[in-house]
Amino acid sequence: MTIVLSPHSVKSEDAPKQLLTMRFLSDLNYQAHRDSRAVAICRVWCIDDTSYEHMIRSLWSCTDDIIIIEHDIVPSIAQYYEIMDCPHQFCAGVYYLFYEGWKEPVYSASYWIGSEIHQVKEGDEYCQWPSLGFVKFGAPRPKLTLDDGYIDGRDHSWNNLDGALQGTFLDNLWVEAGRPNRDEFKPWHLHWPIVTHNTPLLQKFERIRMPLWHKDTTSK
Numbered sequence: 612m613t614i615v616l617s618p619h620s621v622k623s624e625d626a627p628k629q630l631l632t633m634r635f636l637s638d639l640n641y642q643a644h645r646d647s648r649a650v651a652i653c654r655v656w657c658i659d660d661t662s663y664e665h666m667i668r669s670l671w672s673c674t675d676d677i678i679i680i681e682h683d684i685v686p687s688i689a690q691y692y693e694i695m696d697c698p699h700q701f702c703a704g705v706y707y708l709f710y711e712g713w714k715e716p717v718y719s720a721s722y723w724i725g726s727e728i729h730q731v732k733e734g735d736e737y738c739q740w741p742s743l744g745f746v747k748f749g750a751p752r753p754k755l756t757l758d759d760g761y762i763d764g765r766d767h768s769w770n771n772l773d774g775a776l777q778g779t780f781l782d783n784l785w786v787e788a789g790r791p792n793r794d795e796f797k798p799w800h801l802h803w804p805i806v807t808h809n810t811p812l813l814q815k816f817e818r819i820r821m822p823l824w825h826k827d828t829t830s831k
């Protein structure tokens with residue numbers, strides 16, 4: 612079975628940008644049932660900043676695949692199925708990141724060369740470090756024993772969970788793999804084309820368009 616872990620804010624002012632993701636989850640529930648796919652949707656109502664982390668910790672050692680779809684990420688059913696069915700254990704759908712003051716968006720997946728971080732180029736197959744918005748942590752997940760910020764006993768807020776978890780996860784995978792060349796160690800398989808990241812800042816870029824995926828499922 613695949614567990615879809617989807618954190619949502621309970622703040623009413625966050626509701627507009629969460630609606631499309633909720634609509635996707637509803638459609639996924641319907642479509643997966645029709646297709647006899649084993650999907651359990653786990654909505655995490657984030658009543659505080661650490662609810663998201665607590666749910667990941669509680670699910671980490673379970674024997675199911677976990678796919679995270681964050682509150683403002685809107686894949687299509689096809690994009691979801693592609694990652695769910697991919698034979699790679701760790702997969703990420705790429706989306707745009709953009710923050711106030713940036714000139715243009717960057718892709719949500721990166722890698723290091725020495726101490727320099729680089730964003731992947733369109734079509735790259737693998738990366739070291741994807742953002743958590745749309746990722747598959749296939750089972751069995753490695754036990755996290757090496758600490759690069761995640762297993763230090765502290766609670767992690769949603770806004771630093773990404774860096775803490777991914778750093779620790781990467782370190783553990785790297786050691787498990789026998790410490791290959793660090794710069795070439797890219798355990799995350801990437802999926803293209805980009806997934807919609809439904810934030811107001813990104814909508815001003817002409818190349819970002821709301822997907823028409825809902826037509827795929829509501830017309831049946």
Ligand SMILES: [Zn+2]
Nearest residue numbers: 697699702800
């Ligand atoms: Zn994959």
